[in-house]
Amino acid sequence: MRPENQQYREQIVERLKAAGVTPTQQRVEIAAILFARDQHMSADQVLAVVNTASPRVSKATVYNTLGLFAEKGLVREVIVDPAKVFYDSNTSNHHHFYHADTGHLTDIDPAAIQIQALPSLPEGTIAEGVDVIIRIRDVD
Amino acid sequence: MRPENQQYREQIVERLKAAGVTPTQQRVEIAAILFARDQHMSADQVLAVVNTASPRVSKATVYNTLGLFAEKGLVREVIVDPAKVFYDSNTSNHHHFYHADTGHLTDIDPAAIQIQALPSLPEGTIAEGVDVIIRIRDVD
DNA sequence: GTCAGTGCAAACCCTTTGCAGAAAG
DNA sequence: CTTTCTGCAAAGGGTTTGCACTGAC
Numbered sequence: 001m002r003p004e005n006q007q008y009r010e011q012i013v014e015r016l017k018a019a020g021v022t023p024t025q026q027r028v029e030i031a032a033i034l035f036a037r038d039q040h041m042s043a044d045q046v047l048a049v050v051n052t053a054s055p056r057v058s059k060a061t062v063y064n065t066l067g068l069f070a071e072k073g074l075v076r077e078v079i080v081d082p083a084k085v086f087y088d089s090n091t092s093n094h095h096h097f098y099h100a101d102t103g104h105l106t107d108i109d110p111a112a113i114q115i116q117a118l119p120s121l122p123e124g125t126i127a128e129g130v131d132v133i134i135r136i137r138d139v140d
Numbered sequence: 141m142r143p144e145n146q147q148y149r150e151q152i153v154e155r156l157k158a159a160g161v162t163p164t165q166q167r168v169e170i171a172a173i174l175f176a177r178d179q180h181m182s183a184d185q186v187l188a189v190v191n192t193a194s195p196r197v198s199k200a201t202v203y204n205t206l207g208l209f210a211e212k213g214l215v216r217e218v219i220v221d222p223a224k225v226f227y228d229s230n231t232s233n234h235h236h237f238y239h240a241d242t243g244h245l246t247d248i249d250p251a252a253i254q255i256q257a258l259p260s261l262p263e264g265t266i267a268e269g270v271d272v273i274i275r276i277r278d279v280d
Numbered sequence: 281g282t283c284a285g286t287g288c289a290a291a292c293c294c295t296t297t298g299c300a301g302a303a304a305g
Numbered sequence: 306c307t308t309t310c311t312g313c314a315a316a317g318g319g320t321t322t323g324c325a326c327t328g329a330c
Binding site for chain 2: 295296297303304305
Binding site: 282287291294 | 308313317318324329
């Protein structure tokens with residue numbers, strides 16, 4: 001199911017509508033890339049990929065769109081690198097390895113990690129999400 | 141044990157030396173603030189606090205020093221906010237609540253959370269650290 | 281036709297860097 | 306004295322914003 005596939009693009013349009021997002025050309029373009037498979041991309045990477053195809057999408061729109069998708073739950077923001085945000089097209093419950101040397105993110109099998117006894121939250125607050133990041137590096 | 145206390149500052153000097161860090165005036169100044177208690181501070185906050193006292197420390201030195209302290213294991217970097225890094229003066233094993241509305245970090249009792257079965261790492265890598273962040277917000 | 285979305289470029293903010301002068305040992 | 310550190314200001318890099326134009330419905 002390639003991003004340029006017509007049928008695939010129609011699925012994307014439906015998915016955006018379902019999330020309450022107006023499916024503009026640019027948003028479909030970006031979504032088609034992100035949703036092609038489970039992956040972690042920075043805004044920069046999305047911008048680079050989207051602009052290998054036409055129509056072109058501006059940097060501002062890529063940032064706006066990724067922010068919108070995150071807000072609507074279509075992607076998940078992953079904050080592991082002080083320099084940039086990653087957007088994860090896999091929104092199901094899972095955690096990450098972060099390879100410090102390469103800056104690469106990898107999913108951790110959700111079954112392999114479990115939080116035991118979620119601690120009681122500060123009064124008047126609710127949990128929005130739990131992020132587990134295992135920072136790894138190459139052996140010497 | 142106030143940061144301006146002479147005896148306290150001597151302890152700081154020893155602690156820096158033990159970590160292999162030359163105890164310059166500015167570094168001791170910064171360390172005295174950070175190590176006064178377990179806390180989470182951004183570079184900006186450190187800069188603001190250090191400059192309420194004399195001698196003044198420049199922005200460049202604050203950044204350099206915090207980076208150096210992190211590298212030497214004197215503080216721990218906490219990456220939860222894409223906009224800035226927090227430095228945690230508590231280097232023991234523990235995790236964090238991150239209050240999205242206020243940008244405030246709180247420690248989680250280490251006993252309250254446990255990772256079950258650390259997953260097998262990608263080949264040729266070793267774990268450098270495990271970060272658990274529970275993102276919370278105020279109830280509506 | 282109306283309102284939301286897009287593009288461009290400039291602005292922003294945290295962080296890093298280059299280099300000359302100052303401090304540590 | 307030599308080497309490391311500090312301060313200043315400028316540069317850097319990801320992200321956001323203001324505003325006029327374009328597209329969606």
